[in-house]
Amino acid sequence: MIGGHSAYRSYQAGCNLAKVAKEYALSLGAVLRLNTEVTGLCRDGAEGRVAGVRILENGVPIAIAARRGVIVASGGFSRDVPLRTAHQPTLVSAYGCTNHKGATGEMIRYARAVGADVLHMEFIQLYPCADPKTGGIDKFAFDCYSGTGYGLIYINKDGRRFVNELLGRDAVSNAQVGSCEKPTFSVLNEAIFRKMARTEEELEKGVAIGRLYRGDTPEQLAQAIGIPENVFAETVARHNEAIAKGTDPEFGKPMNRQMLPMSEGPYYAIAQWPSVHYTMGGLRINTDAQVIDIWGDPIPGLYAAGEVCGGVHGTNRLGGNAIAECIVFGRIAGINAAKAGL
Numbered sequence: 001m002i003g004g005h006s007a008y009r010s011y012q013a014g015c016n017l018a019k020v021a022k023e024y025a026l027s028l029g030a031v032l033r034l035n036t037e038v039t040g041l042c043r044d045g046a047e048g049r050v051a052g053v054r055i056l057e058n059g060v061p062i063a064i065a066a067r068r069g070v071i072v073a074s075g076g077f078s079r080d081v082p083l084r085t086a087h088q089p090t091l092v093s094a095y096g097c098t099n100h101k102g103a104t105g106e107m108i109r110y111a112r113a114v115g116a117d118v119l120h121m122e123f124i125q126l127y128p129c130a131d132p133k134t135g136g137i138d139k140f141a142f143d144c145y146s147g148t149g150y151g152l153i154y155i156n157k158d159g160r161r162f163v164n165e166l167l168g169r170d171a172v173s174n175a176q177v178g179s180c181e182k183p184t185f186s187v188l189n190e191a192i193f194r195k196m197a198r199t200e201e202e203l204e205k206g207v208a209i210g211r212l213y214r215g216d217t218p219e220q221l222a223q224a225i226g227i228p229e230n231v232f233a234e235t236v237a238r239h240n241e242a243i244a245k246g247t248d249p250e251f252g253k254p255m256n257r258q259m260l261p262m263s264e265g266p267y268y269a270i271a272q273w274p275s276v277h278y279t280m281g282g283l284r285i286n287t288d289a290q291v292i293d294i295w296g297d298p299i300p301g302l303y304a305a306g307e308v309c310g311g312v313h314g315t316n317r318l319g320g321n322a323i324a325e326c327i328v329f330g331r332i333a334g335i336n337a338a339k340a341g342l
C-alpha cells in the first residue's frame with residue numbers, strides 16, 4: 001500500500017517496459033532520431049490536418065511530412081518554470097524537480113499554436129520525499145514513499161509526526177510546506193528496510209554517503225539528526241502502540257497488518273522535502289487519443305498520449321498509475337494514427 005491508495009494496486013516494473021517497446025518498434029522498422037528537437041507542428045491551411053513537424057536534427061532545420069498523423073508524446077512540463085508558474089505561481093524555481101531535463105512544455109505551446117485546447121494546467125504534483133539537496137529521487141527517496149505501508153513514519157524537526165503518512169502526495173506535501181521547516185525525515189528501522197529488499201551493503205553505502213542517518217536506539221538517531229531525543233522516542237513508542245491497537249488516534253491513519261512496530265534497532269532517518277514531480281494538466285484529448293481544439297472538435301491528424309495530456313488523472317495522479325496511462329493511450333493513439341489516411 002502506498003500514499004493516496006485505498007488498496008494494494010501498485011506494481012513495480014522498472015524501465016524494462018520501455019526497452020521491450022523500443023525493441024519491438026525497431027523490429028517493425030521504426031526509425032529513432034536522437035539529438036533531434038521538434039520545433040513546431042505544421043497544420044495544412046486548406047484541409048486543417050496536422051501534416052507534419054518541424055525539427056532541428058543535430059542543429060539542422062528540417063520539415064518532416066506525416067502521411068497518417070502526428071502523435072505528441074513529449075511528457076510533462078515539470079522543469080518548465082515559466083509554464084508551471086504561469087499556472088501555479090507558488091512553484092518557483094526554488095523547488096527542485098524529480099523529472100528529466102526534457103520535461104519542458106514547448107510541445108504544449110506548439111500544439112496550442114495550431115489550435116489545441118489544454119486543461120488542468122494548474123494541477124501540478126509534488127513528490128513529498130525527494131532528496132532535499134538535489135530535488136531528485138534516488139532509491140531511498142522511493143523507500144520513503146513505499147515504506148509507509150510497512151509502518152515508516154514522517155517526522156518534523158520537533159521530533160513529532162505531522163501527518164497521516166498514507167495520505168496522497170498533495171496532502172503530505174502541503175503539510176510539509178505549510179507547517180514544517182525544511183527538511184522533514186522519514187524514520188524506519190532495519191526490519192522495514194528488509195521488507196523493501198534493501199541489502200546490508202546498500203544501507204552501509206547510504207550511511208557512508210550521508211544519505212542515511214543511523215542510530216541503535218531512537219535517542220541515538222535523534223542525536224544524529226539533531227532533534228529532541230525524548231520527544232522523538234515518545235513519537236516512535238506512540239506509533240508502535242497505534243500499530244498494536246490498529247488505530248491511529250493522532251492522525252487517523254488506516255493501520256494495516258503489513259505495518260511493523262519499530263521496536264528494534266538499528267533505526268534510520270532519511271531527509272525529505274517536496275519537489276515538482278508530475279503535471280496533471282496538458283493537451284485535451286478524447287477517448288480516441290485525438291487532440292481536441294478550443295472549439296471542442298478533434299484536430300485532424302493530431303494525437304497525444306502520456307503525461308503531455310491533461311485531465312486523464314483528474315486533479316491528482318495516484319502514484320504508480322502514469323505508466324498505465326502511457327500504455328493505454330499510447331496504444332489507442334498508435335492504432336488510430338495508423339488507420340488514418342489509409
Ligand SMILES: Cc1cc2nc3c(=O)[nH]c(=O)nc-3n(C[C@H](O)[C@H](O)[C@H](O)COP(=O)(O)OP(=O)(O)OC[C@H]3O[C@@H](n4cnc5c(N)ncnc54)[C@H](O)[C@@H]3O)c2cc1C
Binds near residue numbers: 073099306323324
Ligand atoms: C522519478 C520518477 C519516478 C516515477 N515513477 C513512476 C512509477 O513508479 N509509476 C508510474 O506509473 N509513473 C511514475 N512516474 C511518472 C511516469 O514515469 C511519467 O509520467 C511517464 O514516464 C511519462 O511518460 P511520457 O512518455 O509521457 O513522457 P516522458 O517519459 O517524459 O518522455 C517524453 C520524451 O519527449 C522528449 N521531448 C519533449 N519535448 C521534446 C521536443 N520538443 N523535441 C524532442 N523531444 C522532446 C523528452 O525529452 C522525453 O525524452 C515517475 C516519474 C518520475 C519523474
